[in-house]
Amino acid sequence: MDKNQKGNAMQNYNIYQNSALLILRVITAAIFYVAAYIKIPFWSSAPEGIPSFLLFATRVLSIAEPLGATAVLIGFLTRWAASGLTIILIGAIIVTKYVYGIGFITPTSPGWDFPLAVLAGCLVLIAFGAGKYSIDERKKSSLG
Incomplete structure (x- = not known):
């Protein structure tokens, strides 16, 4: 593989990486929007038996x-x-495992496998940042 071919391969890799980071950001944001939406009813009435610290945490x-x-989602301070x-x-993993006593995966209810998978996605964003299609990247290119 000559230098030109290596350059093209690297350019394609960057396009795929930036696209993958954008898709990861959209999916991660969607998951957290849904999670927040589900918590809105806790502002008007609390389910019976929920500890006060969990009610407060849910509202926050x-x-x-x-x-x-x-x-x-927008790639700002990603x-x-x-x-x-x-x-x-x-x-969420700690509460699921130790407060509710739910295992990694169960046949009757969701376990802490899903939060762990989303956590892995967040770790990818911490490691690689938002990618090219983000406010972070635009700020970086306008400064330098």
Whole structure:
């Protein structure tokens, strides 16, 4: 493979990588938008038997999750937003496992396998950033 072919292969890789990061951002944001939407009813009435700290955390998350999702979606401070969402996901795994006693996967209910998979996506965004199709990239190119 000569230098020109290597350059073309690398250029194709960058296109695929940037597209994959964009798709990952859209999917991650959609997951957190849905998660926040489901928490909205907790503002008007709390389910019976829910501990007060979980009710408070749920209400805070109904605000924090869409903010983080929006930042990830548009690619603004993506690494910071993904870091915040990672903390939320670690909390979700801990609550699922230790408060509710649900295993990794169960035949009757969702386990903590799904939050772990989303956490992996957030770690990819922390490691690689938002990619070319983002506000972060536009800010970087306008500064340099």
